[in-house]
Amino acid sequence: MLIALSQQAMADFAETIAPFGLPVHLARTLLLLGTPTPMRAIADHLACDPSYVTSLADKLEERGLAERTTGADRRVKLLALTDEGAELKASITEAVAANSMMLLRLDDQERALLAPLLEKLLGQPVDLTAAATHTDLETA
Amino acid sequence: MLIALSQQAMADFAETIAPFGLPVHLARTLLLLGTPTPMRAIADHLACDPSYVTSLADKLEERGLAERTTGADRRVKLLALTDEGAELKASITEAVAANSMMLLRLDDQERALLAPLLEKLLGQPVDLTAAATHTDLETA
DNA sequence: TATTGTTATACTCTATAACTATA
DNA sequence: TATAGTTATAGAGTATAACAATA
Numbered sequence A, B: 001m002l003i004a005l006s007q008q009a010m011a012d013f014a015e016t017i018a019p020f021g022l023p024v025h026l027a028r029t030l031l032l033l034g035t036p037t038p039m040r041a042i043a044d045h046l047a048c049d050p051s052y053v054t055s056l057a058d059k060l061e062e063r064g065l066a067e068r069t070t071g072a073d074r075r076v077k078l079l080a081l082t083d084e085g086a087e088l089k090a091s092i093t094e095a096v097a098a099n100s101m102m103l104l105r106l107d108d109q110e111r112a113l114l115a116p117l118l119e120k121l122l123g124q125p126v127d128l129t130a131a132a133t134h135t136d137l138e139t140a
Numbered sequence C: 001t002a003t004t005g006t007t008a009t010a011c012t013c014t015a016t017a018a019c020t021a022t023a
Numbered sequence D: 001t002a003t004a005g006t007t008a009t010a011g012a013g014t015a016t017a018a019c020a021a022t023a
Helices: A002-020 A024-032 A039-046 A050-062 A083-099 A108-122 A128-132 B002-020 B024-032 B039-046 B050-062 B083-099 B108-122 B128-132
Strands: A066-070 A077-081 B066-070 B077-081
Touching (some): A050 A066, A108 B002, A108 B108, B050 B077
Antiparallel strands (some): B066 B077
């Protein structure tokens, strides 16, 4: 059931963000870019190879949504949102919160019930309220 | 959060079935093969293109896990488990029920709470008890 | 020597389009 | 004519391995 849910959640998310013209992983990366983030940290968050993050960062830069900057440790490159990127992130966050077909199937009470269960499943804490109101959606 | 959950659920499933040497989609197909099933129906279940089902069926046949048979309507091909396939399905079902890292994080009561919520999210009924005891895991 | 990120490359996944056979 | 499945092919997604720069 979780596998089926997975696919539906992904499809749901993909559909919601389709109007913005971003593939799922680019959108996800955008959403997790709060403060400038080392590439390596992004790879960890997305559970993917660092080389893939390179290609994601390239695409975000091409679109003018993010920029690479060099950190204190000059090996590290931080990926940071541009103004345009921050704007788009806000729009997407809003759309996801408002349009998620799946979550619309549940009422507030049910969502309140679901949240702690999902937290436990994930093994890490999550703030659903924040997600619903546009901050920290990267955790959603 | 659902997206993160998705990825974790998939990774979890992939890890559980890794010892059996089957990629996720092959395993999923195997699990949904109760009675001989038309290719088209499989495509619907997996929400994928029929041409992809062709390649899945090819691989299952190569491994001796399933066979194509012709139905009453001679356009239709039914995919049916071989004895070996049925055996493997049973093993995988058992492993998934026993080893799912995620579900192990919940106790029975929490699972009972989660089930109806996921059903609602999916928009279709599911029988968790059956899944946990090895039949109909295809819906899980 | 170990770590960060990049490049080049190749493999897996999956769909589209055109096709065959049957209805 | 419409439907089930197949073939050939192409594109997206993602990893591996070798490499450069910095620590």
